[in-house]
Amino acid sequence: xxxxxxxxxxxxxxxRRFFELxxxxxxxxxxxxxxxxxxxxxxxxxxxxTSLERGRTSYTMNRGRSDLRAAIAxxxxxxxxxxxxxxTEVLVTAGASEGIDLAFRALVDPGDTVAxxxxxxxSYVPGVIFAGGEVLAVPTREEDAFKLGYERLAEAGAQEAxxxxxCYPNNPTGATMTGDELQGVAEFARExxxxxxxxxxxxxxxxxxxxxxxxxxxxxxxxTVVFNGFSKAYAMTGLRLGYALAxxxxxxxxxxxxQYTMLSAPTTAQHAGLEALDSCDGAVAEMRDQYDRxxxxxxxxxxxxxxxxxxxxxxxxxxxxxxxDDAGEFAEALLEETGVAVxxxxxxxxxxxxxxxxxxxxxxxxxxxxxxxxERFIA
Amino acid sequence: MSRREDVLGVLRENARASTEDIARQIDSDPETVEAVxxxxxxxxxxxxxxxxxxxxxxxxQPVRATVELNVTLDRETGYDDIAExxxxxxxxxxxxxxxxxxxxxxxxxxxxxxxxxxFISDKVAPVPEITQTVTHYVMDSYKEQGIEMGDGDxxxxxxxxx
Numbered sequence: 337x338x339x340x341x342x343x344x345x346x347x348x349x350x351x352r353r354f355f356e357l358x359x360x361x362x363x364x365x366x367x368x369x370x371x372x373x374x375x376x377x378x379x380x381x382x383x384x385x386t387s388l389e390r391g392r393t394s395y396t397m398n399r400g401r402s403d404l405r406a407a408i409a410x411x412x413x414x415x416x417x418x419x420x421x422x423x424t425e426v427l428v429t430a431g432a433s434e435g436i437d438l439a440f441r442a443l444v445d446p447g448d449t450v451a452x453x454x455x456x457x458x459s460y461v462p463g464v465i466f467a468g469g470e471v472l473a474v475p476t477r478e479e480d481a482f483k484l485g486y487e488r489l490a491e492a493g494a495q496e497a498x499x500x501x502x503c504y505p506n507n508p509t510g511a512t513m514t515g516d517e518l519q520g521v522a523e524f525a526r527e528x529x530x531x532x533x534x535x536x537x538x539x540x541x542x543x544x545x546x547x548x549x550x551x552x553x554x555x556x557x558x559x560t561v562v563f564n565g566f567s568k569a570y571a572m573t574g575l576r577l578g579y580a581l582a583x584x585x586x587x588x589x590x591x592x593x594x595q596y597t598m599l600s601a602p603t604t605a606q607h608a609g610l611e612a613l614d615s616c617d618g619a620v621a622e623m624r625d626q627y628d629r630x631x632x633x634x635x636x637x638x639x640x641x642x643x644x645x646x647x648x649x650x651x652x653x654x655x656x657x658x659x660x661d662d663a664g665e666f667a668e669a670l671l672e673e674t675g676v677a678v679x680x681x682x683x684x685x686x687x688x689x690x691x692x693x694x695x696x697x698x699x700x701x702x703x704x705x706x707x708x709x710x711e712r713f714i715a
Numbered sequence: 716m717s718r719r720e721d722v723l724g725v726l727r728e729n730a731r732a733s734t735e736d737i738a739r740q741i742d743s744d745p746e747t748v749e750a751v752x753x754x755x756x757x758x759x760x761x762x763x764x765x766x767x768x769x770x771x772x773x774x775x776q777p778v779r780a781t782v783e784l785n786v787t788l789d790r791e792t793g794y795d796d797i798a799e800x801x802x803x804x805x806x807x808x809x810x811x812x813x814x815x816x817x818x819x820x821x822x823x824x825x826x827x828x829x830x831x832x833x834f835i836s837d838k839v840a841p842v843p844e845i846t847q848t849v850t851h852y853v854m855d856s857y858k859e860q861g862i863e864m865g866d867g868d869x870x871x872x873x874x875x876x877x
Contacts, residue, residue, distance in 0.1 A: 355875040368875035375868070458877040507877075625724065629740040636739035677875055700729070704736070 377619035383611030400428025432578035454685030475687035482511035486520035505650025508693035515548035540569035
Protein backbone atom coordinates (compact mmCIF):
# COMPACT_ATOMS: atom_id res chain seq x y z
CA UNK A 337 0.00 0.00 0.00
CA UNK A 338 1.27 3.43 -0.78
CA UNK A 339 1.16 5.91 2.08
CA UNK A 340 -0.58 9.23 1.43
CA UNK A 341 1.60 12.09 0.18
CA UNK A 342 1.17 14.12 3.36
CA UNK A 343 2.59 11.18 5.31
CA UNK A 344 5.51 10.77 2.94
CA UNK A 345 6.17 14.50 3.40
CA UNK A 346 7.14 13.88 7.02
CA UNK A 347 10.46 12.15 7.66
CA UNK A 348 10.65 9.62 10.49
CA UNK A 349 11.69 11.02 13.86
CA UNK A 350 15.41 11.80 14.14
CA UNK A 351 15.34 10.45 17.67
CA ARG A 352 14.38 7.00 16.47
CA ARG A 353 17.88 6.20 15.25
CA PHE A 354 19.43 6.92 18.66
CA PHE A 355 16.80 4.86 20.33
CA GLU A 356 17.72 1.91 18.13
CA LEU A 357 21.46 2.37 18.73
CA UNK A 358 20.97 2.63 22.48
CA UNK A 359 18.63 -0.36 22.56
CA UNK A 360 21.40 -2.60 21.22
CA UNK A 361 23.87 -1.67 23.96
CA UNK A 362 24.27 -2.78 27.56
CA UNK A 363 24.98 -0.48 30.49
CA UNK A 364 23.61 2.61 28.78
CA UNK A 365 22.92 5.59 30.99
CA UNK A 366 20.36 7.54 29.12
CA UNK A 367 20.18 11.30 29.34
CA UNK A 368 18.02 11.12 26.23
CA UNK A 369 14.72 10.56 27.95
CA UNK A 370 11.93 13.09 27.56
CA UNK A 371 9.88 11.97 30.55
CA UNK A 372 10.19 11.93 34.36
CA UNK A 373 12.09 9.12 36.06
CA UNK A 374 9.58 9.16 38.91
CA UNK A 375 6.43 7.08 38.96
CA UNK A 376 3.14 8.93 39.26
CA UNK A 377 2.37 9.84 42.89
CA UNK A 378 0.87 6.86 44.69
CA UNK A 379 -2.42 8.62 45.48
CA UNK A 380 -3.01 9.12 41.74
CA UNK A 381 -2.16 5.51 40.95
CA UNK A 382 -4.36 4.36 43.81
CA UNK A 383 -7.27 6.39 42.43
CA UNK A 384 -6.75 4.72 39.04
CA UNK A 385 -6.76 1.28 40.66
CA THR A 386 -9.84 2.07 42.71
CA SER A 387 -11.70 3.27 39.62
CA LEU A 388 -10.91 -0.03 37.93
CA GLU A 389 -12.01 -2.02 40.99
CA ARG A 390 -15.32 -0.18 40.88
CA GLY A 391 -15.70 -1.02 37.21
CA ARG A 392 -15.33 2.54 35.93
CA THR A 393 -14.32 1.38 32.48
CA SER A 394 -16.81 3.11 30.20
CA TYR A 395 -16.39 6.21 28.04
CA THR A 396 -16.69 9.60 29.65
CA MET A 397 -18.26 12.70 28.12
CA ASN A 398 -16.32 13.71 25.00
CA ARG A 399 -14.93 16.76 26.72
CA GLY A 400 -13.91 14.77 29.79
CA ARG A 401 -15.52 14.19 33.17
CA SER A 402 -17.17 17.34 34.44
CA ASP A 403 -15.55 17.06 37.90
CA LEU A 404 -12.13 16.84 36.25
CA ARG A 405 -12.83 19.84 34.00
CA ALA A 406 -13.98 21.82 37.02
CA ALA A 407 -10.82 20.88 38.93
CA ILE A 408 -8.65 21.83 35.94
CA ALA A 409 -10.37 25.21 35.60
CA UNK A 410 -9.98 25.84 39.34
CA UNK A 411 -6.30 24.92 39.23
CA UNK A 412 -5.58 27.14 36.21
CA UNK A 413 -7.30 30.01 37.99
CA UNK A 414 -5.42 29.52 41.30
CA UNK A 415 -2.02 28.85 39.89
CA UNK A 416 -1.73 30.70 36.59
CA UNK A 417 -4.49 33.34 36.68
CA UNK A 418 -6.15 31.65 33.72
CA UNK A 419 -9.96 31.85 33.87
CA UNK A 420 -11.88 29.31 31.79
CA UNK A 421 -15.44 28.00 31.92
CA UNK A 422 -15.20 24.25 32.57
CA UNK A 423 -18.36 23.65 30.52
CA THR A 424 -17.35 25.34 27.29
CA GLU A 425 -13.66 26.24 27.43
CA VAL A 426 -11.90 23.10 28.67
CA LEU A 427 -11.24 19.96 26.65
CA VAL A 428 -9.63 16.90 28.25
CA THR A 429 -7.40 15.12 25.75
CA ALA A 430 -5.23 12.01 25.50
CA GLY A 431 -2.08 13.88 26.45
CA ALA A 432 -1.32 17.48 25.48
CA SER A 433 -0.06 16.01 22.19
CA GLU A 434 -3.59 15.10 21.13
CA GLY A 435 -4.75 18.60 21.99
CA ILE A 436 -2.04 20.16 19.84
CA ASP A 437 -2.90 17.90 16.92
CA LEU A 438 -6.60 18.77 17.32
CA ALA A 439 -5.76 22.47 17.29
CA PHE A 440 -3.78 22.15 14.05
CA ARG A 441 -6.58 20.21 12.41
CA ALA A 442 -9.34 22.43 13.76
CA LEU A 443 -7.71 25.82 13.20
CA VAL A 444 -5.37 25.45 10.21
CA ASP A 445 -6.79 25.49 6.67
CA PRO A 446 -4.80 23.95 3.80
CA GLY A 447 -2.23 26.52 2.74
CA ASP A 448 -2.33 28.44 6.01
CA THR A 449 1.08 29.26 7.45
CA VAL A 450 2.00 28.11 10.92
CA ALA A 451 5.03 29.75 12.51
CA UNK A 452 6.81 27.10 14.59
CA UNK A 453 9.33 28.38 17.11
CA UNK A 454 12.47 26.25 17.12
CA UNK A 455 14.23 24.35 18.59
CA UNK A 456 11.03 22.72 19.76
CA UNK A 457 9.21 19.52 20.49
CA UNK A 458 9.29 17.12 17.55
CA SER A 459 5.52 16.90 16.94
CA TYR A 460 4.70 20.45 15.87
CA VAL A 461 6.09 20.36 12.33
CA PRO A 462 4.57 16.96 11.42
CA GLY A 463 1.28 18.07 13.00
CA VAL A 464 1.15 21.14 10.76
CA ILE A 465 1.97 19.07 7.67
CA PHE A 466 -0.65 16.43 8.49
CA ALA A 467 -3.17 19.27 8.79
CA GLY A 468 -2.17 20.60 5.34
CA GLY A 469 -0.52 23.75 6.64
CA GLU A 470 2.77 25.35 5.63
CA VAL A 471 5.54 25.48 8.23
CA LEU A 472 7.49 28.66 8.86
CA ALA A 473 10.43 28.02 11.19
CA VAL A 474 11.12 30.79 13.71
CA PRO A 475 14.59 30.13 15.12
CA THR A 476 15.53 31.19 18.64
CA ARG A 477 19.19 31.62 19.56
CA GLU A 478 21.48 30.86 22.41
CA GLU A 479 22.47 34.55 22.66
CA ASP A 480 18.82 35.25 23.57
CA ALA A 481 18.82 32.29 25.99
CA PHE A 482 16.48 30.67 23.43
CA LYS A 483 13.72 33.13 24.26
CA LEU A 484 11.30 34.38 21.64
CA GLY A 485 10.81 38.05 20.95
CA TYR A 486 9.16 40.56 18.63
CA GLU A 487 12.27 40.96 16.50
CA ARG A 488 12.94 37.27 16.04
CA LEU A 489 9.35 36.82 14.88
CA ALA A 490 9.65 39.72 12.45
CA GLU A 491 13.01 38.50 11.07
CA ALA A 492 11.52 35.10 10.38
CA GLY A 493 8.58 36.67 8.51
CA ALA A 494 5.96 35.52 11.00
CA GLN A 495 3.79 38.53 10.11
CA GLU A 496 2.65 36.42 7.14
CA ALA A 497 1.64 33.53 9.40
CA UNK A 498 -1.87 32.64 10.55
CA UNK A 499 -0.90 30.61 13.58
CA UNK A 500 2.05 30.70 15.97
CA UNK A 501 3.03 27.68 18.07
CA UNK A 502 5.59 27.67 20.85
CA CYS A 503 6.46 25.99 24.14
CA TYR A 504 7.82 27.58 27.33
CA PRO A 505 9.27 26.12 29.53
CA ASN A 506 10.89 24.66 26.45
CA ASN A 507 11.74 21.19 25.33
CA PRO A 508 14.60 20.78 24.30
CA THR A 509 16.37 23.93 25.56
CA GLY A 510 15.03 24.28 29.11
CA ALA A 511 14.44 27.99 28.40
CA THR A 512 11.60 29.82 30.16
CA MET A 513 10.00 33.22 29.61
CA THR A 514 8.68 35.66 32.19
CA GLY A 515 5.49 37.64 31.76
CA ASP A 516 7.52 40.71 30.79
CA GLU A 517 9.48 38.80 28.21
CA LEU A 518 6.25 37.49 26.68
CA GLN A 519 4.94 41.04 26.12
CA GLY A 520 6.77 41.39 22.80
CA VAL A 521 5.40 38.10 21.54
CA ALA A 522 1.88 39.13 22.56
CA GLU A 523 2.29 42.49 20.84
CA PHE A 524 3.40 40.79 17.64
CA ALA A 525 0.48 38.34 17.77
CA ARG A 526 -2.04 41.15 18.29
CA GLU A 527 -0.54 43.34 15.58
CA UNK A 528 -0.56 40.60 12.98
CA UNK A 529 -3.71 38.85 14.17
CA UNK A 530 -2.06 35.50 14.89
CA UNK A 531 -3.74 32.60 16.60
CA UNK A 532 -1.37 31.41 19.32
CA UNK A 533 -0.93 27.81 20.40
CA UNK A 534 0.92 27.86 23.72
CA UNK A 535 2.21 24.48 24.86
CA UNK A 536 2.66 24.83 28.64
CA UNK A 537 3.09 21.17 29.54
CA UNK A 538 6.20 22.00 31.62
CA UNK A 539 4.58 24.94 33.46
CA UNK A 540 4.99 23.28 36.88
CA UNK A 541 8.72 22.87 36.34
CA UNK A 542 10.33 26.29 36.51
CA UNK A 543 13.25 27.01 38.83
CA UNK A 544 13.95 30.72 38.73
CA UNK A 545 10.54 32.35 38.38
CA UNK A 546 6.90 31.29 38.36
CA UNK A 547 5.38 30.35 35.04
CA UNK A 548 3.28 32.96 33.24
CA UNK A 549 0.87 31.99 30.49
CA UNK A 550 0.74 34.27 27.46
CA UNK A 551 -3.07 33.95 27.60
CA UNK A 552 -3.03 36.21 30.69
CA UNK A 553 -1.59 39.16 28.74
CA UNK A 554 -3.94 41.85 27.40
CA UNK A 555 -5.87 40.84 24.29
CA UNK A 556 -4.37 37.35 24.23
CA UNK A 557 -6.98 35.14 25.84
CA UNK A 558 -9.32 35.33 22.84
CA UNK A 559 -6.59 34.34 20.37
CA THR A 560 -4.76 31.68 22.39
CA VAL A 561 -5.16 27.96 22.93
CA VAL A 562 -3.27 26.83 26.06
CA PHE A 563 -2.14 23.22 26.37
CA ASN A 564 -1.20 21.60 29.62
CA GLY A 565 -1.51 18.18 31.18
CA PHE A 566 -0.44 15.66 33.75
CA SER A 567 2.48 13.96 32.01
CA LYS A 568 5.41 16.06 33.15
CA ALA A 569 4.24 17.65 36.42
CA TYR A 570 2.69 14.50 37.84
CA ALA A 571 4.94 11.97 36.08
CA MET A 572 1.94 10.45 34.31
CA THR A 573 3.23 10.23 30.73
CA GLY A 574 1.95 6.72 30.08
CA LEU A 575 -1.54 7.52 31.31
CA ARG A 576 -2.00 9.92 28.40
CA LEU A 577 -3.89 12.81 29.94
CA GLY A 578 -3.77 16.45 28.96
CA TYR A 579 -6.10 19.36 28.36
CA ALA A 580 -6.67 22.35 26.15
CA LEU A 581 -8.05 25.71 27.27
CA ALA A 582 -9.49 28.18 24.79
CA UNK A 583 -12.54 30.30 23.97
CA UNK A 584 -15.69 28.25 23.21
CA UNK A 585 -15.48 28.41 19.41
CA UNK A 586 -11.99 26.85 19.38
CA UNK A 587 -12.87 24.18 21.95
CA UNK A 588 -16.07 23.35 20.06
CA UNK A 589 -14.10 22.95 16.81
CA UNK A 590 -11.41 20.81 18.46
CA UNK A 591 -14.04 18.72 20.22
CA UNK A 592 -15.76 18.06 16.88
CA UNK A 593 -12.66 16.17 15.75
CA UNK A 594 -11.99 14.69 19.19
CA GLN A 595 -15.53 13.24 19.45
CA TYR A 596 -15.21 11.42 16.15
CA THR A 597 -11.64 10.19 16.64
CA MET A 598 -10.62 9.81 20.30
CA LEU A 599 -14.20 9.92 21.72
CA SER A 600 -12.85 10.62 25.18
CA ALA A 601 -9.54 10.64 27.00
CA PRO A 602 -8.71 7.42 28.88
CA THR A 603 -11.21 7.03 31.73
CA THR A 604 -8.74 5.47 34.17
CA ALA A 605 -6.37 8.35 33.59
CA GLN A 606 -9.12 10.87 34.24
CA HIS A 607 -9.70 9.36 37.67
CA ALA A 608 -5.97 9.51 38.38
CA GLY A 609 -5.82 13.09 37.14
CA LEU A 610 -8.61 14.27 39.41
CA GLU A 611 -6.85 12.76 42.42
CA ALA A 612 -3.54 14.26 41.28
CA LEU A 613 -5.05 17.75 41.30
CA ASP A 614 -6.73 17.06 44.66
CA SER A 615 -3.86 15.69 46.66
CA CYS A 616 -0.52 15.40 44.85
CA ASP A 617 0.91 18.91 44.93
CA GLY A 618 3.34 17.91 47.67
CA ALA A 619 4.70 15.16 45.45
CA VAL A 620 5.05 17.61 42.56
CA ALA A 621 6.97 20.04 44.78
CA GLU A 622 9.31 17.24 45.85
CA MET A 623 9.97 16.18 42.27
CA ARG A 624 10.53 19.78 41.28
CA ASP A 625 13.11 20.16 44.06
CA GLN A 626 14.89 17.03 42.86
CA TYR A 627 15.00 18.31 39.29
CA ASP A 628 16.32 21.63 40.51
CA ARG A 629 19.19 19.97 42.36
CA UNK A 630 20.05 17.92 39.33
CA UNK A 631 19.88 21.02 37.13
CA UNK A 632 22.34 22.77 39.43
CA UNK A 633 24.58 19.70 39.38
CA UNK A 634 24.52 19.40 35.59
CA UNK A 635 25.13 23.11 34.97
CA UNK A 636 28.00 23.20 37.52
CA UNK A 637 29.64 20.12 36.11
CA UNK A 638 29.35 21.41 32.52
CA UNK A 639 30.96 24.66 33.58
CA UNK A 640 33.77 22.80 35.36
CA UNK A 641 34.45 20.60 32.35
CA UNK A 642 34.40 23.57 30.00
CA UNK A 643 31.20 22.70 28.17
CA UNK A 644 29.35 25.91 27.28
CA UNK A 645 25.79 25.81 28.47
CA UNK A 646 23.27 28.61 28.88
CA UNK A 647 21.41 28.63 32.18
CA UNK A 648 18.35 26.49 31.55
CA UNK A 649 15.59 27.42 33.99
CA UNK A 650 12.70 25.07 33.27
CA UNK A 651 11.54 21.59 32.23
CA UNK A 652 14.25 18.95 32.85
CA UNK A 653 16.68 19.67 30.06
CA UNK A 654 20.03 21.33 29.65
CA UNK A 655 21.07 22.32 26.14
CA UNK A 656 24.87 22.64 26.06
CA UNK A 657 26.87 23.61 23.00
CA UNK A 658 28.37 20.59 21.31
CA UNK A 659 32.18 20.53 21.38
CA UNK A 660 32.23 19.03 17.87
CA ASP A 661 30.90 20.64 14.70
CA ASP A 662 28.46 17.85 14.04
CA ALA A 663 26.23 17.20 17.06
CA GLY A 664 24.86 14.02 15.51
CA GLU A 665 28.34 12.53 15.13
CA PHE A 666 29.24 13.57 18.66
CA ALA A 667 26.13 12.00 20.17
CA GLU A 668 26.76 8.79 18.28
CA ALA A 669 30.41 8.59 19.33
CA LEU A 670 29.54 9.43 22.93
CA LEU A 671 26.99 6.64 22.98
CA GLU A 672 29.29 4.09 21.38
CA GLU A 673 32.36 4.89 23.46
CA THR A 674 30.87 5.74 26.84
CA GLY A 675 27.35 4.33 26.81
CA VAL A 676 25.84 7.73 27.56
CA ALA A 677 22.87 8.67 25.41
CA VAL A 678 22.05 12.30 24.64
CA UNK A 679 20.00 13.70 21.76
CA UNK A 680 21.53 15.98 19.11
CA UNK A 681 19.81 19.36 18.96
CA UNK A 682 18.99 18.95 15.29
CA UNK A 683 16.30 16.41 16.23
CA UNK A 684 14.36 19.52 17.34
CA UNK A 685 14.81 21.54 14.18
CA UNK A 686 17.71 23.21 12.40
CA UNK A 687 17.97 25.86 15.11
CA UNK A 688 19.18 23.09 17.40
CA UNK A 689 22.35 22.63 15.36
CA UNK A 690 25.50 22.71 17.44
CA UNK A 691 23.73 21.69 20.63
CA UNK A 692 22.87 18.60 22.62
CA UNK A 693 19.76 17.94 24.64
CA UNK A 694 20.74 16.50 28.00
CA UNK A 695 17.82 15.33 30.11
CA UNK A 696 18.28 15.33 33.86
CA UNK A 697 15.21 13.20 34.50
CA UNK A 698 17.59 10.59 35.91
CA UNK A 699 18.63 9.79 39.48
CA UNK A 700 21.62 11.67 40.97
CA UNK A 701 23.88 8.59 41.01
CA UNK A 702 23.37 7.72 37.34
CA UNK A 703 23.52 11.38 36.44
CA UNK A 704 26.87 11.76 38.22
CA UNK A 705 28.26 8.66 36.51
CA UNK A 706 27.08 9.94 33.11
CA UNK A 707 28.65 13.35 33.73
CA UNK A 708 31.93 11.65 34.72
CA UNK A 709 31.87 9.71 31.46
CA UNK A 710 31.11 12.83 29.41
CA GLU A 711 33.95 14.67 31.14
CA ARG A 712 36.44 11.91 30.32
CA PHE A 713 35.15 11.70 26.74
CA ILE A 714 35.63 15.38 25.94
CA ALA A 715 38.92 15.74 27.87
CA MET B 716 14.60 27.86 51.25
CA SER B 717 17.50 28.72 53.47
CA ARG B 718 20.98 27.36 52.84
CA ARG B 719 20.55 25.22 55.96
CA GLU B 720 17.45 23.60 54.55
CA ASP B 721 19.07 23.16 51.15
CA VAL B 722 22.04 21.36 52.70
CA LEU B 723 19.79 19.27 54.92
CA GLY B 724 17.70 18.36 51.88
CA VAL B 725 20.70 16.78 50.19
CA LEU B 726 22.07 15.20 53.39
CA ARG B 727 18.76 13.61 54.28
CA GLU B 728 18.85 11.87 50.95
CA ASN B 729 22.52 11.00 50.86
CA ALA B 730 24.65 11.80 53.91
CA ARG B 731 27.74 10.67 52.01
CA ALA B 732 27.45 13.35 49.32
CA SER B 733 30.72 15.29 49.18
CA THR B 734 30.71 18.98 50.04
CA GLU B 735 31.58 19.65 46.40
CA ASP B 736 28.57 17.68 45.23
CA ILE B 737 26.25 19.29 47.73
CA ALA B 738 27.52 22.69 46.59
CA ARG B 739 26.82 21.85 42.95
CA GLN B 740 23.32 20.62 43.70
CA ILE B 741 22.28 23.67 45.68
CA ASP B 742 24.17 26.15 43.52
CA SER B 743 26.59 27.18 46.26
CA ASP B 744 30.32 26.67 46.94
CA PRO B 745 32.08 23.98 49.01
CA GLU B 746 33.30 26.46 51.65
CA THR B 747 29.76 27.66 52.37
CA VAL B 748 28.48 24.08 52.52
CA GLU B 749 31.29 23.11 54.87
CA ALA B 750 30.44 26.01 57.15
CA VAL B 751 26.72 25.23 57.12
CA UNK B 752 27.38 21.58 58.00
CA UNK B 753 29.68 22.57 60.85
CA UNK B 754 27.03 24.92 62.15
CA UNK B 755 24.33 22.25 61.88
CA UNK B 756 26.50 19.78 63.76
CA UNK B 757 27.54 22.30 66.43
CA UNK B 758 23.94 23.34 67.01
CA UNK B 759 22.92 19.71 67.37
CA UNK B 760 20.56 19.84 64.40
CA UNK B 761 22.52 17.06 62.73
CA UNK B 762 23.13 14.38 65.38
CA UNK B 763 24.83 11.76 63.29
CA UNK B 764 25.16 9.92 60.01
CA UNK B 765 24.20 6.28 59.71
CA UNK B 766 23.93 3.68 56.96
CA UNK B 767 20.51 2.29 56.11
CA UNK B 768 21.06 -1.46 56.08
CA UNK B 769 19.05 -4.35 54.73
CA UNK B 770 19.52 -6.63 57.73
CA UNK B 771 18.41 -9.69 55.75
CA UNK B 772 21.73 -9.53 53.94
CA UNK B 773 23.88 -9.53 57.07
CA UNK B 774 25.68 -12.68 58.16
CA UNK B 775 24.53 -12.37 61.74
CA GLN B 776 21.05 -10.95 61.85
CA PRO B 777 20.23 -8.92 64.94
CA VAL B 778 16.82 -9.28 66.54
CA ARG B 779 14.65 -6.23 66.83
CA ALA B 780 11.52 -5.55 68.81
CA THR B 781 9.12 -2.69 69.30
CA VAL B 782 8.11 -2.46 72.92
CA GLU B 783 5.11 -0.64 74.34
CA LEU B 784 5.72 0.76 77.81
CA ASN B 785 3.14 1.97 80.28
CA VAL B 786 4.29 4.07 83.20
CA THR B 787 2.90 5.78 86.27
CA LEU B 788 4.18 9.19 87.22
CA ASP B 789 4.52 10.71 90.67
CA ARG B 790 5.54 14.10 92.05
CA GLU B 791 9.22 13.41 91.73
CA THR B 792 9.24 11.47 88.46
CA GLY B 793 8.17 12.74 85.03
CA TYR B 794 8.27 11.23 81.55
CA ASP B 795 11.69 12.75 80.90
CA ASP B 796 13.21 11.10 83.96
CA ILE B 797 11.98 7.66 82.93
CA ALA B 798 12.97 8.20 79.31
CA GLU B 799 16.48 9.27 80.20
CA UNK B 800 16.98 6.23 82.35
CA UNK B 801 15.86 3.83 79.62
CA UNK B 802 17.47 5.61 76.67
CA UNK B 803 20.95 5.15 78.13
CA UNK B 804 20.91 1.42 77.39
CA UNK B 805 22.73 0.75 74.11
CA UNK B 806 20.11 -1.86 73.16
CA UNK B 807 17.54 0.92 72.91
CA UNK B 808 17.70 2.28 69.37
CA UNK B 809 14.83 4.72 69.60
CA UNK B 810 12.41 5.88 72.23
CA UNK B 811 9.32 7.98 71.73
CA UNK B 812 6.64 9.35 74.01
CA UNK B 813 3.41 8.66 72.15
CA UNK B 814 -0.31 9.28 72.40
CA UNK B 815 -2.79 6.43 72.74
CA UNK B 816 -3.08 3.28 74.81
CA UNK B 817 0.50 3.30 76.08
CA UNK B 818 3.09 5.91 76.97
CA UNK B 819 6.41 5.07 75.36
CA UNK B 820 7.26 3.25 72.18
CA UNK B 821 10.75 1.80 72.32
CA UNK B 822 12.76 0.09 69.60
CA UNK B 823 15.26 -2.46 70.88
CA UNK B 824 17.95 -4.37 69.05
CA UNK B 825 20.21 -7.17 70.29
CA UNK B 826 21.92 -10.29 69.05
CA UNK B 827 19.21 -12.84 69.82
CA UNK B 828 15.64 -13.12 70.95
CA UNK B 829 16.93 -14.37 74.31
CA UNK B 830 19.05 -11.29 74.76
CA UNK B 831 16.19 -8.97 73.90
CA UNK B 832 13.86 -10.83 76.27
CA UNK B 833 16.45 -10.76 79.01
CA PHE B 834 16.99 -7.06 78.50
CA ILE B 835 13.27 -6.31 78.80
CA SER B 836 12.75 -8.50 81.84
CA ASP B 837 15.98 -7.64 83.67
CA LYS B 838 16.51 -4.00 82.84
CA VAL B 839 13.27 -2.42 81.68
CA ALA B 840 10.40 -4.12 83.50
CA PRO B 841 11.97 -3.69 86.94
CA VAL B 842 12.05 0.10 86.64
CA PRO B 843 9.58 1.04 89.38
CA GLU B 844 7.53 3.50 87.30
CA ILE B 845 7.03 1.01 84.47
CA THR B 846 3.76 -0.84 85.03
CA GLN B 847 3.50 -2.84 81.84
CA THR B 848 5.54 -3.87 78.79
CA VAL B 849 4.27 -5.42 75.55
CA THR B 850 6.99 -6.68 73.23
CA HIS B 851 6.52 -7.07 69.46
CA TYR B 852 9.36 -8.86 67.70
CA VAL B 853 10.06 -7.63 64.18
CA MET B 854 9.50 -10.45 61.69
CA ASP B 855 10.25 -8.71 58.41
CA SER B 856 11.21 -5.23 57.27
CA TYR B 857 9.73 -3.55 54.21
CA LYS B 858 10.96 0.01 54.62
CA GLU B 859 13.72 1.57 56.74
CA GLN B 860 14.11 5.31 57.21
CA GLY B 861 12.17 6.02 54.05
CA ILE B 862 14.01 3.48 51.92
CA GLU B 863 12.14 0.46 50.59
CA MET B 864 13.83 -2.88 51.23
CA GLY B 865 12.39 -4.65 48.15
CA ASP B 866 14.26 -5.17 44.89
CA GLY B 867 12.94 -1.93 43.46
CA ASP B 868 11.45 -1.40 40.03
CA UNK B 869 13.45 -1.38 36.85
CA UNK B 870 13.48 1.81 34.81
CA UNK B 871 11.29 0.71 31.93
CA UNK B 872 11.31 4.01 30.09
CA UNK B 873 12.41 4.03 26.45
CA UNK B 874 16.08 4.98 26.50
CA UNK B 875 15.58 7.84 24.06
CA UNK B 876 12.28 9.67 23.69
CA UNK B 877 11.21 13.13 22.49
